[in-house]
Amino acid sequence: MGFEPPQRLVRALGEMYGDAVAADWLGRLPALTEEALTGNGRDLSVERAVAPGGRSGLVLLVRRPDGTPAVLKIAPSAAGPEHERAALAHWNGWGAVQLLDLPGADAAPSGGLLLERLHHEVSLRSLPEAKALLEAAGTVRRLWVEPPAGHTFETVTERTARQAGPMRAAAEADPVLAPLVSAALAAREELVAHSPELLLLHGNFRQSKVLSGERAPWLTVGPEPLVGERAYDLARLVRDRVEDLIASPGGPVTARRRVKKLAESLDVEQERLHGWTLFRAVESGTRALAEGRRQTGEVTLEFAGWL
Numbered sequence: 488m489g490f491e492p493p494q495r496l497v498r499a500l501g502e503m504y505g506d507a508v509a510a511d512w513l514g515r516l517p518a519l520t521e522e523a524l525t526g527n528g529r530d531l532s533v534e535r536a537v538a539p540g541g542r543s544g545l546v547l548l549v550r551r552p553d554g555t556p557a558v559l560k561i562a563p564s565a566a567g568p569e570h571e572r573a574a575l576a577h578w579n580g581w582g583a584v585q586l587l588d589l590p591g592a593d594a595a596p597s598g599g600l601l602l603e604r605l606h607h608e609v610s611l612r613s614l615p616e617a618k619a620l621l622e623a624a625g626t627v628r629r630l631w632v633e634p635p636a637g638h639t640f641e642t643v644t645e646r647t648a649r650q651a652g653p654m655r656a657a658a659e660a661d662p663v664l665a666p667l668v669s670a671a672l673a674a675r676e677e678l679v680a681h682s683p684e685l686l687l688l689h690g691n692f693r694q695s696k697v698l699s700g701e702r703a704p705w706l707t708v709g710p711e712p713l714v715g716e717r718a719y720d721l722a723r724l725v726r727d728r729v730e731d732l733i734a735s736p737g738g739p740v741t742a743r744r745r746v747k748k749l750a751e752s753l754d755v756e757q758e759r760l761h762g763w764t765l766f767r768a769v770e771s772g773t774r775a776l777a778e779g780r781r782q783t784g785e786v787t788l789e790f791a792g793w794l
Contacts, residue, residue, distance in 0.1 A: 490536050492516060492545055499542035502778035504565060512563045516545065523561050523599030524549070527588060531559060537607055541709060544568070548604065556604040557587055567711065570640060572600055574687060574712035582629025583707045584700075605706055611694035616728060619694050620745070623724055624752050626705050627692050634687040634714050643688070643715025644679045650770045651675065657773035664773065667791055671769035674762035678718075683756070688713055688720040694727045718755045722763035725749060729790050739793040746794075765794045 492513060500509035524531045530552050537546040537558075544562025551557055562568045575586040585603040611619040634640060651672055658668035689696070690711035700706040725745050732738040746764060750757040768791035775784035 490533075493536060493538040493540045495539040496542065496545060500563070502780065503542075504563070508565075516561070519561055519599075520545070520547070523559060526599070529601065531557070531601075533559075543709070546607070549601075551587075558584075558602045558604050558607075560600040560602060562600075568600060570712050571710055573635070573638065573640070574689075574710050575600070575602075577635045577687065578630060578632070580702070580706075581632075582626055582703075583710070584698075585702070602708075603700070603702065605701075605708065606699040609699040611697040611705065612728070616731075619727075620724075620749070622705055623692075623694055623697060623727075624749065626697050626707055627689065627720060627724070628753060630689050630692075630707060630710075631686045631717055631720070634685070638687075638714070640687070641713045642685070643682065643713055643719045646690075646713055647675050647679065647766065647770075650774075653777065654770055654773050657777060661776075664788070667769050667788060668773065671766045671791070675766045678759060678762050678766075682716050683759075684716050685714050686717060688715055688717070690720070691723060692720050693723050716759065717753065718750075718759040719763045719767075721749050721753065721755060721760055722767040725760070725764045726768055726787070726790050729786055733786050733789060738790075742790060742793050761794060765791055768794070 497509070497513065500512065503509075504512075523529075524533065531549040534548040534550065537548060540546050543566045544560050547559045547561070549557050549559045560568070562571075572586065575583055579585070580603075584605060587601045587603060611622055614622065654668050654672065658665040689707060690713045691709060692707065696709050697705050697707050725742065726732070732741055735741065746761050747757055749755070750760045768787055772784045772787035772791060775781075775787060
């Protein structure tokens, strides 16, 4: 393979899937990389791995045979690379990074996704907060389209039902978490009882997932696509730069103001955005604690308590 996977990825895989599963995939990574570089007639050459990179897969800066720069992303099957591919193909570069494999080509080997190269070092987090939120809103609205016919994406109801079990287990293990978990689960029950729309969503949209590009000023990467309402997709964006919010004496007021501002700017019902923001923050916080990321978990749950 000629390089080592970034330590951030190694740690994240162990946290998410367990050390044994992570070690097995990492052990097969050289062969998977070689297959992804040469499969589908790609014949790609590697420049280097992106570090620190993401938490869900290996990202390589590569060049195609004609010298065109590109990016190759290789992820475990548990990360859902086939769904990421399907969403990117459907968006076809509209608000999102462009999938470069030829139309009609077989699914990329080993979950490898060949993508246009963006400026990975420049995300919306490099902008002042107000400007970043404005650009984020303009970018994410492009992704909210009708899903493709015959799609196999999860719905918001299905994904959040799957997440509810570990949340209940966290509350049973630590009664201090019980009030927040109960509130989050109650909000979910009310929200999924009636979904106002079924659109294709990014699923993990936040400022760090929007990168500078040549074809467009800002393009989204790293979707965890699903189908549901826009308020769910916005909820993760509300708590962006949460560490700054926690450190600020006006953090609670700023958080609630964000909910109102984002809801108004994107014509989303404020109460629904509030409810999904609460659910997603509690789910993320309890999951972080379970994975041993205590500081992240505590900060996220403190934010949830403000809501």
